[in-house]
Amino acid sequence: MSSLFPLLMALALAPFIQGVINRTKAVVAGRVGQPLSQPYRDLVKLLRKGAVYSQTTTWIFRTGPVVGLASMICAAALLPFGAFPALASFAGDLVLLAYLLALARFFTVLAALDTGSSFEAMGASREVTFSALAEPALFLGLAALARQTGSLSLTPLLTTISPSTWMQAAPALGLTIGALVIVFLAENARIPVDDPTTHLELTMIHEVMVLDHSGPDFAMIQYAAALKMWLLGAIIVAIAIPWHSDNFLLDGGAAIFGMLALAVVTGIIESSMARLRLLRVTQLLIAAIVLSGLALALVQR
Amino acid sequence: MNQLVNAILVFLLLTGFLLLASSRLAACIRAVAIQGILLGFLAITSQDGKLSVVGVLLPIISAAVKGFLLPWLLLRAMRDADTVREVEPLITYNLSVMTGAMALAVSLWLGQRLPLPNQPTSSLFVPTAFFTCMVGFVLLVTRRKAITQVLGYLTLENGVYAFGAAVALDMPVLVELGILLDVFVGVFVMGIAIFHISRQFDHIDTDRLVSLSDRVR
Secondary structure, three states: OOOOHHHHHHHHHHHHHHHHHHHHHHHHOOOOOOOOOHHHHHHHHHHHOOOOOOOOOOHHHHHHHHHHHHHHHHHHHHOOEOOEOOOOOOOOHHHHHHHHHHHHHHHHHHHHHHOOOHHHHHHHHHHHHHHHHHHHHHHHHHHHHHHHHOOOOHHHHHHOOOHHHHHHHHHHHHHHHHHHHHHHHHHOOOOOOOOOOOOOOOOOOHHHHOOOOOHHHHHHHHHHHHHHHHHHHHHHHHHHOOOOOOOHHHHHHHHHHHHHHHHHHHHHHHHHOOOOOHHHHHHHHHHHHHHHHHHHHHHHO | OHHHHHHHHHHHHHHHHHHHHOOEHHHHHHHHHHHHHHHHHHHHHOOOOOOOHHHHHHHHHHHHHHHHHHHHHHHHHHHHHOOOEOOOOOOOHHHHHHHHHHHHHHHHHHHHHOOOOOOOOOOOHHHHHHHHHHHHHHHHHHOOEHHHHHHHHHHHHHHHHHHHHHHOOOOOHHHHHHHHHHHHHHHHHHHHHHHHHHHHHOOOEHHHHHHOOOOOO
C-alpha cells in the first residue's frame, strides 16, 4: 500500500498544485481567482471534446501526447514521495528519471515540428536550447545527492536525507535546492523563464509547441505537464523536509504540505518577477549549473 | 562552528559568481559590500574560540569600512559618473561565469596541494580565498568601466584577506590596520580619478586612456 502511495498521490493531486499556484497569483493580485478544482474541470472538458488533426500532420503528431503522458506516469512510479518508497526502485533509476523527462520532451518537440508550422518550430528550438542547459543542472544536483547519501537509486537517495544529513552538509543541500528550484521553474515553463498565461509569439516556449493539439490530446499534454511539475517538485520537497516519523498520516501530511508550500512559493515568484529576456534565461540556467556543480564539489571533499 | 564557517565560505563563493554574472554596477558594488561583511564574520568565527578584544574589533572595523564606507563612496562615484551598467565587457557574462567555474576547479585543486603551516578550520577556506582572488583578476582584465576595475581590485584584496584569516590567525594589528588604510585611500583616490575621467571624456571606459600620452604626435 505505502509503495503505491507516491504514484497515487501524483496522479490524483498533480493538477491541484497548478490550481494552488493560480489561486496564489490571484490572491497576490487582489483577485478572487479560479476555484482550486479548475484544472480538473479543464481536463474533463477537454476529454469530452473531439480532436482536430491537420492534414499535414502524420502519426508522430498523435503519438506525441501519448508518449509524453506515458513517460510521466513511468517517472512517477520511480519517484518516492516524502518518506514513502517508490513503486519501482533499482540502482541508477535517477538516470532513467531524467531520460524519461527527456523522452517526453523529445516527442513533444517532434510533434511540434510535425505540424510544419514555423511558429511551433521556434518554440521547439527554444525548448530544446533551454532544456539542454537545465538537464546538466538536474544531473549534477542528483549526483551531489547521490554522493552525499551514497546510493544511486532515487528511493534510498531521497528518503535517507535526514536532519543529520543537513547537519553534515547544509551548504551543499542548500545549493542543490537552489539549483533544482531553477530547473523546476525552467522545465515547467514558469515565470522567470516562460510565462504560462501568455500566448504572444515573442514570449512563449512551452505553450507554442502544443498550439495545434486539441481535445483529449491537449488534455493528455496538460495532465503530463502537471505530473512533471509534481515530480520535480517532489524532489525538492524530499530534500527540504528531512524529518520522518513512522506515522503514515504525519509523513504523508508533511510531504503534501511541502508540495503546497512549494506551489505557494512558485505563485509568489510568478507574481513578483517579470519574465527574463531570452538571452538572460541562458544565464539563469548556467547559474543553476554552477550552483549544483558547486554542491557536487562540496560533497566531494 | 565548522558548518557556520562553511556556510559563510559558500556565500563568499556565490558573491564571486554574482560579481562575474551581473552587468549592473550597483549589484556588483553590493556584492563586494556583502563580501566585506562576510569576511568580517569569517575572521571572527574562524578563530576557534580564542577570542580577544583586538581579534573581534579589527574584523568589525574592516567589515564597517568594506561593507558600508567603500560601497557608499563607490555608489556616489557611480552616480556622479552617470553609469548604471557595464555595457561591453571584453568577454560575455556567460563566458565570465564559465571562467569562474574553471577558476573554482583550479582553486579546489590548489587548495588540496598547498602545504600550510597551520591547518585552517575548513578545507574550503583556501580554495575560496584563491577563487575570490581569481574573480578579482578576471574583473580587472575583462571589464572596461573604471568602477568595475576598482571592484576587481577590492575583490582581489578580499581574497587576500580571506587567505590571511585562513592561515595567519595572529597577524600583527599594525599590519592589518595598514592594509585597511591602504585600501581605503586607494578606493578614495580611485573615486576621485573616476570622477575626473568621467568629466573629461563623458564616460569611464578605461581602454580609451591608452591614447593619452606625453609624446608630441
